[in-house]
Amino acid sequence: MSASSSPPATDLRRRVVVTGLGVVSSIGIGVPEFTEGLREGRNGASPITAFDTTGYEHTNGCEVVGFEPEPFVHTLGDQLGRAGTFAAAAARMAMNDAGLTEGELRRQRGHITIGTSDAETRDLDTLAGQDLAGGPESMDPALAGRLSADRLSTAIARELGLSDVESATLTTACSAGNYAIGNGLDAIRAGEADFAICGGADAVCRKTFNIFYRLRTIAPDYCRPFDKNRQGILTGEGAGILLLESAESALRRGARIYAEVLGYGLNCDGYHPVAPDQASLTNCMRLALDDAGVDFRDVDLISAHGTGTKTNDVTEVAAIREIWGESAPRTVSLKSMIGHTMGAASALAAVAGTLAITHGFIPPTINHVETDPECDIDCVPNHSVPADLKIVQSNGLAFGGNNSVIVLGRFQETA
């Protein structure tokens, strides 16, 4: 299959740029605080409070603490669970950050895609408990009515009062954020949307914690990607939203351009429900680089999926080695800081990659003691470093073999 040809550098209508960011995370809410968290290498881990952890030996997670939605979410009340609230709040942040207003967005054809792993599964867990305790009659109707995953994207449209807007949620698990950004990229490239609000959102829930616990992949204390003694993930939560528009539109309105979305790739292992497949991931990275029109040697930084499980890190580094050989670029894992935020993971990584390009630094892989010889890359251990970044690649993998990789670049009007 031929990848779509990258747009000619002269066609600013087909080049897609990031002009707004919104963030809810365990290491910072809002762009300034999140940027600071990345620079400092903050650890978002704390004991889980989302559900009763009695009976589990390991009980750390990366929860968003002290989040007040009121400044950002005005209209939706109990129509929204925690994930939807994160999504709507981060979307409004991104709109404000882009210097746009609801009125300006309403005059254009819009696009919203949100990626998620669990949507409002946290509510489903609550309903399961109510069902067990008091039977199905006793379930809370407000929770029962907001379980459809599409609510995450619809919430944003309703919150911002957007009607002429394509809106959908992609539930491709742990890589969903990249799927969403890629869908927005294609919509703007094709002239089907004037702007796109894309990203991912998820909330910590018992079901997902239980999955990883049962698979023995919950870390006892912290997440240590690429470390010799890594023991798995910490489940996390939050939202990362990017506001995308064509370069032409951004330049016309004199917007601040953070970075360009150069391209993306997506494929499916078709191999195993939970284990990653090296050849397929390698192929996905190649698809993304081809789509972006980027030579692999020009990649300055890889933001890895980097879950910190034994299998993921070895497989991912081997796939990187397949392309880069011995000269792999620095490869970091945001999950060391914010945990595995599921469908928000690659969206938050895209926000981080965008900020890294903008501010000229590489976020660290924290909790790092000794690099595993089997994943021998420079993971920028523990401390961020200044760096001149032109091209950043960000990997997303998921259960079910749903891979997606995006490529971000510093924007130059004449490429």
Add this chain to the structure above:
Amino acid sequence: MSTSANPVITAWSAISPYGIGRQAFEEGVGSGRVALTPCDRKTWGTRDEVVGLVPDFDLRAVLGKKGTKAMSRVTGLALATTGDLLKEIPQDHRAGLVLGTTAGSLQTTMEFTRTSLAAQFPHHVDAAVIPYTVMNASAARCAIWYGLKGPNSTIAGGRPTALHALGYARRLIRAGRAETVLCGAAEEYSRARSWFAYHDRAGSRPVLGEGCAMFALQAGPGSEGEALAELVAVDTRISPTPDRTAETVEAAVRRVLAAAPDGAEVWTACPSGADDSPGRQELSVLADLFGSHVLTHPLPSVIGDAGSASAAFQLAQVLSRARRDPSAAGRLAVITSVDVSGPVAAVLLRLSDRRGNEETSKQ
């Protein structure tokens, strides 16, 4: 078919309350038979009077015992439907797959947590269930079973989600990310879904249906096989409030009609038939725009509310009727869908010029 750049639907399959396979669906739609049956409340743990179940869908009998342990019903429906569809089209391991969903299998996911809460230790759960508690399980399982390595995605857009899936599949084809995309949507009947619907409807009990319909969408010019319809336009949007569904539907319909080829006439308009205020607004808008005589008969009244699969069944309904009606050849079909939570969608198809497509089904 025209040689436009629009992708075309070349084949489809369905598993529905009318039975397993496309022919059963075509016959059901052709006869207008009501496929609702009394609900076996004890087995299902529900209190519904009647239900639109896929008859005789014992997952392990249909798909075999190997690899089906703990499989959720919705995944079984998607696997079997996709398997049927793959018999109709040339093999292509690079094919993509886009599946519409509400939220995966609410039943399997809820049961997983319920088991954990009831167990002596919360992690005493069956690992075999785990893959089916993730919302992309059905699409991913199809990829594993049939060796599909192309783009594989699961999309949630409320009741219209199958129309979102069509639009997303078209985008993948246009961007050169796949040449063929299997797309559609699946929904299961379950205890969880029944009770959630009951609570969401303030204690009334909608008649629920289930099933899956899948379509092969291929790049237009030079695509292999016989095109059944050309996908001319897709528009999705959000109704600001439930009481403004009518104007939102009208805006969506007008936008897709703006893409209609010169001189082509509308042969049919197909509403979701949703049994609520937005559904009634949609029906009256289509009647106003096109006249009641060209509307298709709303499906929920005969097979139940198929949730996220409902718009996939609407598309199957239109293609079924077109195959039996020579006057459909070369004309247009409008399909719309609405959801009380906001999503609205309209799709415009141009039906094949050929009268009645060759029977290629191997059932």
